[in-house]
Amino acid sequence: MESLFIEIDHVAIAVHDIEAAIKWYEDVFGATVEHREDVKSDGVYEALVNVAESYIQLLTPTREDSPVAKYLAKNGEGLHHIAYRVKDCAEALNAAKESGCRVIDEKPRPGSRNTTVAFIHPKTSFGTLIELVEVN
Numbered sequence: 001m002e003s004l005f006i007e008i009d010h011v012a013i014a015v016h017d018i019e020a021a022i023k024w025y026e027d028v029f030g031a032t033v034e035h036r037e038d039v040k041s042d043g044v045y046e047a048l049v050n051v052a053e054s055y056i057q058l059l060t061p062t063r064e065d066s067p068v069a070k071y072l073a074k075n076g077e078g079l080h081h082i083a084y085r086v087k088d089c090a091e092a093l094n095a096a097k098e099s100g101c102r103v104i105d106e107k108p109r110p111g112s113r114n115t116t117v118a119f120i121h122p123k124t125s126f127g128t129l130i131e132l133v134e135v136n
């Protein structure tokens, strides 16, 4: 079978103070922010820090009931999910479902920066929350 992965789209890190985290990546590594977005549907504010063709996605909650707020309360700051870029999000999601994976999104949905995304539950992916990202 040919791999459905094209690239690592982003590695997401949950933080309390996103401006402090951005400044740290800028000051320590000279990294640059390509995109910022208030993702209302997920209750998060994100900043995408460039790493070649991929990103570090810094995430901070914008409301108390957002999944990232719950994650921070339970685990503290740190690695939240890994996003793989795929050609077709629905195809990759279906492949995961057909193999018995527990999914968070039954169907692909809009993500930030005009992408189409779906999340796979860490329970069936060796402890990693996986996001499938189709760049439109």
Ligand code: CO
Pocket (backbone or CB within 6 Å): 010, 012, 057, 081, 083, 131
């Ligand atoms: Co993400």
